[in-house]
Amino acid sequence: MAVSSASFSRIPAGARLTHLFIILLLIETALGTRFDSIDKCRAQVIAANDTTPALNLTFELTLAQCYEYYGSRYGSYDTLAVISALSSWVIPLFLLLGNITYANISSPVFDIGKVKLGYMGNWIAAISHLLVNPLDFLWSLCLKLDRGYKINRRCDKIIILSPDEKKNLSDVTFSLDDYENGIHVNSLLQPLENKHVQNRDIRNKHHEALKGILGSAARDLADARKHNKLHSTLAILIYGKEVFEALIDAKLDGTFPYHMPHTLALRQLYYWLFLAVLISSAAGGFANQWTSLAILNRFLTERQKALQRLGVQDGDQSPIVLEPLKPWNGGNYSWRHCKGGVSMRGWFMFVLVIVAVAFPVMSAFLLSWITPTVGLGDRGIMELSFAGLWVVNYFLTLAASKWLRPESLFRIVWWNLFWSLASLIVLFAAFEGWFNSCMSWAAFFSRGYSGAVLNLNMKAIEEGDIFRLYLPIVIVALAVQLLLAGIILRLNKDILKCLVWSDGENRTFWECTSEQELLSVGGGYRSPQSFGQAPPNHTLAIVNAGDSTYEPLLRPLDT
Numbered sequence: 001m002a003v004s005s006a007s008f009s010r011i012p013a014g015a016r017l018t019h020l021f022i023i024l025l026l027i028e029t030a031l032g033t034r035f036d037s038i039d040k041c042r043a044q045v046i047a048a049n050d051t052t053p054a055l056n057l058t059f060e061l062t063l064a065q066c067y068e069y070y071g072s073r074y075g076s077y078d079t080l081a082v083i084s085a086l087s088s089w090v091i092p093l094f095l096l097l098g099n100i101t102y103a104n105i106s107s108p109v110f111d112i113g114k115v116k117l118g119y120m121g122n123w124i125a126a127i128s129h130l131l132v133n134p135l136d137f138l139w140s141l142c143l144k145l146d147r148g149y150k151i152n153r154r155c156d157k158i159i160i161l162s163p164d165e166k167k168n169l170s171d172v173t174f175s176l177d178d179y180e181n182g183i184h185v186n187s188l189l190q191p192l193e194n195k196h197v198q199n200r201d202i203r204n205k206h207h208e209a210l211k212g213i214l215g216s217a218a219r220d221l222a223d224a225r226k227h228n229k230l231h232s233t234l235a236i237l238i239y240g241k242e243v244f245e246a247l248i249d250a251k252l253d254g255t256f257p258y259h260m261p262h263t264l265a266l267r268q269l270y271y272w273l274f275l276a277v278l279i280s281s282a283a284g285g286f287a288n289q290w291t292s293l294a295i296l297n298r299f300l301t302e303r304q305k306a307l308q309r310l311g312v313q314d315g316d317q318s319p320i321v322l323e324p325l326k327p328w329n330g331g332n333y334s335w336r337h338c339k340g341g342v343s344m345r346g347w348f349m350f351v352l353v354i355v356a357v358a359f360p361v362m363s364a365f366l367l368s369w370i371t372p373t374v375g376l377g378d379r380g381i382m383e384l385s386f387a388g389l390w391v392v393n394y395f396l397t398l399a400a401s402k403w404l405r406p407e408s409l410f411r412i413v414w415w416n417l418f419w420s421l422a423s424l425i426v427l428f429a430a431f432e433g434w435f436n437s438c439m440s441w442a443a444f445f446s447r448g449y450s451g452a453v454l455n456l457n458m459k460a461i462e463e464g465d466i467f468r469l470y471l472p473i474v475i476v477a478l479a480v481q482l483l484l485a486g487i488i489l490r491l492n493k494d495i496l497k498c499l500v501w502s503d504g505e506n507r508t509f510w511e512c513t514s515e516q517e518l519l520s521v522g523g524g525y526r527s528p529q530s531f532g533q534a535p536p537n538h539t540l541a542i543v544n545a546g547d548s549t550y551e552p553l554l555r556p557l558d559t
């Protein structure tokens with residue numbers, strides 16, 4: 001608190017000189033220097049009051065006093081404190097990026113001159129897209145799952161298919177949808193959906209052409225698709241454990257830094273990473289862009305040969321020819337250029353995505369607001385700026401998609417890369433001490449110059465708020481992300497079940513395949529429906545495993 005001229009005149013001459021000396025020393029130290037730390041400010045206030053009790057300085061300094069005594073420039077944090085904060089609070093969050101399922105796709109669009117980035121280019125594209133446009137990233141994942149839901153519904157309505165065939169066809173078609181924005185889906189499903197009397201023969205032939213190859217293709221795709229569920233679950237559990245443990249330790253030993261709540265707020269900003277991890281893990285992905293192409297090409301080639309054997313003319317069914325996966329036309333589940341024709345389910349999931357991104361922003365802003373001094377400081381401004389960047393990038397990408405071709409729009413990756421690096425620089429620069437200044441600690445933007453104060457007792461208040469406010473906010477923020485993920489996965493559970501084969505299904509498939517191979521040795525191809533039945537004019541022969549000569553398992557009946 002400033003001392004009035006009247007009270008100053010009543011101070012004895014010796015004390016007055018001491019007072020002036022202390023003020024001059026403080027001002028000399030402050031001019032051209034950085035704000036050091038709140039602990040040092042507190043120690044100087046105590047020392048000044050001990051030396052000159054008449055000063056009667058309180059532990060709530062006005063902004064003018066703070067500028068006068070301690071300087072207006074920001075000051076760096078202690079190096080060890082920065083390393084501790086990064087390792088305890090921030091780095092574990094960004095390690096979650098390694099648990100998000102990405103597509104390994106190479107493309108010339110990622111080349112920089114003669115430098116070919118290959119799969120790394122798409123990884124950079126996906127990461128930067130996620131960091132600066134989480135709304136589009138998450139909604140694109142949801143739209144891919146919604147697309148799978150629609151495919152599964154169509155397959156369920158094909159009356160000539162058995163339950164297993166419906167599941168297998170859903171799996172194959174979901175993977176086929178990755179190519180060229182899903183233009184081949186109708187070519188595969190429509191002949192099977194034909195209910196007209198004059199087309200029933202063609203429909204039945206298309207069904208017959210799938211027998212013996214559909215299950216193998218679905219099984220190979222399910223086996224090749226990696227979901228990373230275990231790693232994702234463990235990463236989230238370990239992250240939660242680290243957060244709770246750090247907060248509890250801070251409460252018990254009381255040695256946390258003053259900026260701990262603000263560090264926690266910055267971490268809250270990116271809590272939508274949990275949703276990205278869980279949804280991308282559920283959708284899964286292949287080892288590279290050629291994995292599903294090899295499986296689907298083999299399936300489509302065998303299907304076309306079967307159709308030709310069954311007498312289906314090219315006019316009735318043109319062959320499906322796949323182009324290699326591209327990152328902009330379906331290969332990246334987190335990037336969908338075409339968002340037209342969105343269903344009510346799709347819009348509902350978009351609302352959930354908005355909540356998933358908005359809630360961390362609100363919780364981070366709340367943490368910064370309630371941390372002394374209560375009010376809006378430049379940390380809160382930064383958190384709102386991050387949210388503004390995400391919203392602007394979403395609408396910029398959406399608007400550009402209306403008039404740019406998919407490949408041209410995908411080059412926005414370089415724009416995303418620039419802003420993702422810029423945002424990370426700002427985020428990590430906060431630990432250098434960008435917000436360690438009088439104005440930052442004094443809630444200047446809501447209190448104004450005259451009302452802003454630096455509360456030197458804030459550490460005691462923060463310690464009291466750990467269990468009362470900070471820990472509950474962290475728990476609720478994490479629970480919201482898990483709840484939203486659960487709702488989205490629940491909405492799409494039917495297609496997600498089609499993408500995974502259980503151990504029982506694999507065993508049954510293996511047993512049926514083995515039996516099929518044995519039965520076909522002497523009698524040609526046997527469909528799964530005829531397992532256990534010998535072909536006409538054939539009988540099963542018992543072969544001694546110890547015989548040196550191998551006899552066919554099937555041989556003609558003696559006539």
